[in-house]
Amino acid sequence: MKTVLSAFAFCLAAGWASGQSYTSYFTGNEENIDVQPEFGLCLMGGAGESDEAMVWFLEKANGGDVVVIRTSGSDGYNDYMYSELGVAVNSVETIRFDSEEAATDPYVIDKLSNAEAIWMAGGNQATYVNYWKDTPVEDAINNLLNEVGGAVGGISAGTAILGQGYFGALAGTITQEEALANPFDNSLILGWDDFIQTPFMENVITETHTNDPDRIRYGRIFSFMARLGYDQGIRPLGMAPNEYCAIAIGEDGLARAFGEFPEFDDDYVYFLQPNCEGPQGPEIIEEDTPLTWNRGGEAVKVYQVPATVSGQNFFDLNDWNNGSGGSWENWYAIEGELTREPEPEAPECFLSIRETRRETVRVYPNPTMDRLQVEGEFGSETVYEIYDVAGRRVDRGVLANSQMDVSELPAGIYRLSLNAGLKIFSSSFVKH
Numbered sequence: 001m002k003t004v005l006s007a008f009a010f011c012l013a014a015g016w017a018s019g020q021s022y023t024s025y026f027t028g029n030e031e032n033i034d035v036q037p038e039f040g041l042c043l044m045g046g047a048g049e050s051d052e053a054m055v056w057f058l059e060k061a062n063g064g065d066v067v068v069i070r071t072s073g074s075d076g077y078n079d080y081m082y083s084e085l086g087v088a089v090n091s092v093e094t095i096r097f098d099s100e101e102a103a104t105d106p107y108v109i110d111k112l113s114n115a116e117a118i119w120m121a122g123g124n125q126a127t128y129v130n131y132w133k134d135t136p137v138e139d140a141i142n143n144l145l146n147e148v149g150g151a152v153g154g155i156s157a158g159t160a161i162l163g164q165g166y167f168g169a170l171a172g173t174i175t176q177e178e179a180l181a182n183p184f185d186n187s188l189i190l191g192w193d194d195f196i197q198t199p200f201m202e203n204v205i206t207e208t209h210t211n212d213p214d215r216i217r218y219g220r221i222f223s224f225m226a227r228l229g230y231d232q233g234i235r236p237l238g239m240a241p242n243e244y245c246a247i248a249i250g251e252d253g254l255a256r257a258f259g260e261f262p263e264f265d266d267d268y269v270y271f272l273q274p275n276c277e278g279p280q281g282p283e284i285i286e287e288d289t290p291l292t293w294n295r296g297g298e299a300v301k302v303y304q305v306p307a308t309v310s311g312q313n314f315f316d317l318n319d320w321n322n323g324s325g326g327s328w329e330n331w332y333a334i335e336g337e338l339t340r341e342p343e344p345e346a347p348e349c350f351l352s353i354r355e356t357r358r359e360t361v362r363v364y365p366n367p368t369m370d371r372l373q374v375e376g377e378f379g380s381e382t383v384y385e386i387y388d389v390a391g392r393r394v395d396r397g398v399l400a401n402s403q404m405d406v407s408e409l410p411a412g413i414y415r416l417s418l419n420a421g422l423k424i425f426s427s428s429f430v431k432h
Contacts, residue, residue, distance in 0.1 A: 020098055020099075021097070021098055021099045021100075021101040021102040021105055022095050022096060022097055022098055022099075022102035022105060022107075022108055023074075023095075023096045023098055024093060024094070024095050024096075024107075024111075025074060025075035025078055025093065025094040025096075026078075026091065026092075026093045027075075027078040027079065027082045027091065027092045027093070028065075028082055028089065028090055028091030028092055028093075029090050029091050030091075032065060032090070032091075032114050033063070033064060033065070033090045034064075034114075035061075035062045035063055035064045035116060036062060036149075037060055037061050037062050037064055037116035037117060037148065037149065037150035037151055038059075038060045038062060038149070038150075038151065038250075038251065039060070039145070039149045039150065039151065039199070039250065039251040040056070040057055040060035040117075040150075040151035040152075040153070040248065040249070040250055040251075041145075041151070041152060041153065041162070041198060041199070041200065041201075041248070041249040042054075042056065042057040042151070042152075042153030042154075042246060042247070042248050042249075043153065043154065043159040043162060043206060043239060043241055043246060043247040043248075043249075044153070044154065044155035044156070044158075044159060044208075044241065044245075044246040045155070045156075045159070045208055045209060045210065045240075045241035045242050045243045045244060045245050045246065045269075046122060046155055046156035046159070046208040046209040046212075046243055047209065047212065047243035047244050048243075048244050049080075049155065049246075050244065050245065050246040050258040050259060050307075051085060052258050052309050052310070052311060053246035053248050053258035053311070054080075054081070054085060054246075055085050055086070055087055056248045056256075056258070056311065057117065057119070057151055057153050057248070058081060058085060058087040058089055058117065059087055060116075060117060060150070060151035061089050061116040061117040061150070061151055062116060063088055063089060063090060064089065064090055064115070064116025064117065065089070065090050065091045065092075065093070065111075065114060065115050065116055065117075066081055066089050066091065066092045066093070066115065066116070066117045066118075066119065067092075067093050067094075067095060067111055067112055067115040067117070067118050067119070068081075068092065068093070068094040068095070068118075068119045068120075068121055069094075069095050069097065069112070069118065069119070069120055069121070069132075069137070070094065070095075070096050070097070070120070070121035070122075070123055071096065071097045071098075071123050071124065071127045071128065071131060072096070072123050072124070073096065073121060073123070074094070074096065075094050076094075077092065077094055077119065077121065078092045078093075078094055081119075089117075093111060094121075095108055095111065095112075097131050097132075100130065100131045102131070103131055103132055103135035103136065103137045104135060104136060104413065106413070108137070109136045109137070109140060109413075109428070112136075112137060112140035112141070112144075113140050113143070115140075115144065115150070116144075116148075116150050116151065117144075117150055117151040117152070117153075118140075118141055118144055118150075118151070118152050118153075119152075119153050119154065119158070120152075120153070120154035120155075120157070120158030120159075120161070121154070121155065121157075121158055122154075122155045122156030122157050122158060123156070123157045123158075124157055124169065125157035125160045125161050125166075125167070125168055125169050126168055126169045126170050128157055128158075128161055129161065129166075129168040129170065129191065129195065130170075132195075133191075133194070133195050134194075134387065134415070135415070136413065136415060136428040138195060138196065139415060139427050139428045140428075141196055142196060142197045142427075143427065145196075145197065145198055145199060146197060146199065149251075152196075152198070155208075156208050156209065157208075159206050159208050159241070160206055160207075160208055161195060161196060162196055162198050162201060162206060163198070163201045163204040163205045163206045163239070164192070164193050164197075164198070164201055164202050164203055164204055164205075165190055165191065165192050165193075165203070165204065165205035165224070165228045165232070165236065166190065166191045166195060166205060166206070167188075167189075167190055167191075167205065167207075167224055168189060168190075168191050169187075170189050171186055171187045171189055172187050173187065174187040174188055174220065175215065175220070176215075176216060176217050176218065176219030176220040176222075176223070176338070177219070177336075179219060179220045179223035179224070179291075180219045180222070180223055180290060180291050180333060180336040180337070180338060181290050181291075181336045182287065182288055182289065182290070183223050183226055183227045183230075183285055183291050184227070184286070184287040184288070188223070188224075188227060190205070190224060190227060190228055190231065192228070192231070192232055200249050200253055200255075200317045201239075203234050203235060203236055203237045204236075204237045204238065204239055205221065205224050205225060205228055205236060205237070205238055205239075206221075206238070206239050206240065207220060207221035207224070207238065207239070207240035208240075208241070209243055210240045210241065210242050210243070210270070211242040211243055211266055211268075212243055217240070218240075218270075218331070218338060218340070219333070219338040221238045221240050221270075221272065222238075222272070222293070222300060222331055222333060222338055223291055224236075224238070225237075225238050225272060225274070225300065226281075226282045226285055226291055226293050227285070229274065229280070229281055229282075230281065230282070230285050235273070235274055235276075235280060236274065237271075237272065237273050237320065238270070238271070238272035238273075239255070239269070239270070239271055239272075240269065240270040240272070241257075241259075241269040241270075241307070242259070242266060242267060242268050242269065242270075242307070244259060244260065244264065244267060245257065245258065245259035245267050245268065245269050245307035246258040246259070246269075246307070247269050248311060249317065253316060253317045253318040254314045254315075254316055254317070255269075255271070255314055255315045255316075255317050256311040256312075256313070256314045257269045257305040257306065257307035257308065257311060257313050257314065257315075257325075257326075258307055258308070258309070258311045259306075259307025259308060259309075260307070260308070260309060261306040261307050261308050262306070267306065267307040267308075268304050268305060268306060268307060269304075269305050269307050270302050270303070270304055270305070271302065271303045271305070271315045271320070271323075272300050272301070272302045272331070273300065273301055273302075273320055273347070273349060274299065274300055274301075275295055275298045275299060275300065275301050275330075275347055275349075276347060276348070276349035277298075277347065277348065277349075278295065278296075279295065280295070281293075282299070283295070290335045290336030290337075291333050291336055292333060292334050292335055292336075293332060293333050294332045294333065294334050295332065297330055297332050297339070297341065298330045298332065298343070299330070299331065299332040299333070300330070300331040300332065301328060301329075301330065301343065301346075301347040301349070302328065302329040302330070302331050302340075303315050303323050303326050303327075303328055303346075304326055304327055304328070304329055305323060305325060305326035306325060306326065308325075312324070312325065313325030313326060320349065321346060321347070321348075321349060322346075327342065327343075328342075328343040328344070328345065328346055328347075329341060329342055329343050330342075330343045362374070362375040362376065363375075363416060363427050363429060366429045366430060367429070367430035367431065367432050368406060368429060368430070368431060368432070369407070369431070369432045370405065370406065370407035371403055371404065371405055371406065371407070372403065372404045372406055372416065372429060373402060373403055374399060374402045374403070374404070374418065375402065376418075381398065382398065382399040382418055382419065383396070383397070383398055383399070383418070383419045384396065384397060384398070384399050384404055384416060384417065384418050384419075385416075385417045385419075386404075386406070386409070386414050386415070386416055386417075387414065387415045387417070388412065388413075388414060394409065394414070395409070399418065404416075406431055409431045410431070411431055411432055412430075412431055413428060413429075413430055413431075414428065414429055414430075414431060415427070415428050415429075416428075416429055
């Protein structure tokens with residue numbers, strides 16, 4: 001047994017003291033260490049963890065502290081991450097959110113703010129959206145990704161919320177048959193650009209459990225992309241690891257595929273994009289009407305990558321055109337029926353995703369007594385909004401001279417949001 005009982009007891013006591021809004025399970029060293037992690041993004045399909053992908057993820061923490069967040073379950077990740085995979089980390093702490101109040105608890109936010117890696121367990125993504133969106137939890141994840149340059153990952157529901165677009169299951173789930181039969185089904189509610197700001201995931205929506213025999217979802221992500229493009233006027237992109245597979249994205253923008261192919265011949269991950277040659281959107285996308293997105297049988301170009309133990313096969317997210325070890329397919333739908341066919345040639349579509357990544361923004365001093373200063377490339381029409389810990393908007397205005405007067409706000413924890421067109425930044429600050 002690890003000598004962590006005092007820390008474990010402290011964490012549980014902290015949860016009870018705050019009205020049991022969270023429960024903490026702690027393994028490792030109590031003293032926080034400050035190390036520089038590496039950027040990493042790990043998306044797991046949902047049925048089980050890829051050990052090799054998890055090793056890749058933990059190595060990005062560079063020996064630091066790992067925090068697992070979830071809204072159900074308990075400490076299943078603690079020993080697995082801390083001692084069973086052979087990667088040295090300072091600590092692993094699982095924080096289970098027992099109510100939405102945990103998202104503003106100072107202990108929880110402190111732990112997330114000092115983590116080198118954050119992992120989101122499987123569960124119900126609707127609860128994750130309801131508990132974490134527009135809270136200091138969201139800010140801490142975004143800060144780790146975009147300011148610190150650390151590692152974030154998830155499995156199942158944890159993967160589902162990591163795209164710029166996301167299916168939050170806020171009105172329940174939906175099958176691929178239902179989504180293809182009616183892309184405006186009441187359950188097909190997609191979030192867009194208002195949650196986790198993940199590098200390399202611009203215009204991307206993810207899918208999980210893609211090849212689960214009880215709930216095949218290839219047609220579901222296809223429908224999500226059709227709807228996202230229709231709603232937002234963008235060229236939507238998709239990422240989908242099969243059940244026991246993972247996509248691991250490093251700072252170089254190479255998305256590596258981890259799994260156990262060829263021992264399991266269905267271990268693939270998929271990268272989807274509309275064909276850029278000619279009209280791109282669906283021919284028929286209407287309420288209560290089956291989806292037709294055909295475009296001559298070449299509506300969506302898909303790079304299918306065998307997911308191996310070594311993770312040597314990859315897709316390049318810097319241009320969404322080049323890869324290694326995979327093959328191309330065409331996916332299309334006619335009157336709600338999805339077809340997949342081999343494609344011998346890559347599309348001549350080149351994106352510059354790296355150029356669209358959000359600019360670094362600095363807000364200081366933090367804590368502050370009267371004014372906040374903002375450093376970043378925002379224009380004269382940048383709108384700021386300030387929310388209290390209960391999620392109530394307490395101030396709104398146009399950013400003038402990169403400053404905001406917060407002297408009239410009562411002391412407390414607040415969240416600042418800046419909106420400058422497509423550039424959205426969010427951060428917590430403390431007012432004394």
